[in-house]
Amino acid sequence: MSLRHALLTALLEKPASGLELAKRFDRSIAYFWNATHQQIYRELSRMEAEGLIESTPEENARGVKKIHRVLPQGRKELKRWVGEGGDPAPLRDPMMVRLRAEGVVGPAGLADSLRAQRKQHLAKRALYREFEAKDFSKSPADRAAALRYVVLKAGLKYEDYWIEMLDEALAVLDEFDH
Amino acid sequence: MSLRHALLTALLEKPASGLELAKRFDRSIAYFWNATHQQIYRELSRMEAEGLIESTPEENARGVKKIHRVLPQGRKELKRWVGEGGDPAPLRDPMMVRLRAEGVVGPAGLADSLRAQRKQHLAKRALYREFEAKDFSKSPADRAAALRYVVLKAGLKYEDYWIEMLDEALAVLDEFDH
DNA sequence: ACGCGCATGTAACCAGTTACATGATTCT
């Protein structure tokens, strides 16, 4: 149930509406979690029903915007969950399955999609590097910022990892299928 | 729907029963996909109903063991899927959420679970290194083996990545909470 | 006789995905 806790964290940093959260998830927080607006709305309703957050309608904007704020119960729940621990997330990546399958069924046109994914990872890395230049040009002074930077660096390294991986896979395909 | 295709790949390499597949997923294939036996049985039934695989009971063993084999339709479906392409798998890791949350709610005892996870990643890496020494001590000659090696190296690097990450996070927590 | 490991499953649940619905405001 990490979506709930990702939302609590985001709302503690700054109260927001459902759609604003969805956008933040798309942008700055996407390197460690993501979610669609449907999922977010559902989870926000649940959390409100359980007394973890409250919402106040803001009528001046178009439609009715609901700003969500974390209640003491919510902060308590987040703190409890952080200390809780648990196993590493199970790895589940279709591309690795595809690579192995390519070995078994013979050339099936995987190289193109490897290159396409490589491009996407390059783009993400470039974006994260912008975040890095903007937010962490000097080393962070406080604890919270230092931890945010660790997470950003993890995102960066994750993209590095994939680019290396894909290059290696492409080299192998190139060698055997010249 | 990658479970299906992971199973087809595994069954093409060697026909097997449901439980054997579950074990293989736990061991050698766990660095790119995993699944419980319940999931595997459900998917095998579906694939049999759709004519992608067939099963023959083997009564001599204890209980009734069903050996599954891939049919031409199944191979065709796997090949189709490999060429299909798609976006990178969305990243979703609770530990990254926890790190960020720690920054927001203050020290909440995250260091212990970071160390616990680190241990698990070290163990996995050691296991993968054994696989490497056993199966790839000399560089692979054929295409299929070369691709299997790429996937194993990806698994290895993934563990390296996490160990580095966790060390960095622990260093930050150590610095601020001495 | 008893427990353990092999082997196959069912059922209920939860989280994430996809498609669609609705209404208001701003831009052209």
Add this chain to the structure above:
DNA sequence: AGAATCATGTAACTGGTTACATGCGCGT
């Protein structure tokens, strides 16, 4: 007037998780 954007939601479905059920054979 019509299109794009902001904003919130419902419904149906798929995939993954957890808990439980059942029966056989082998070792002690």
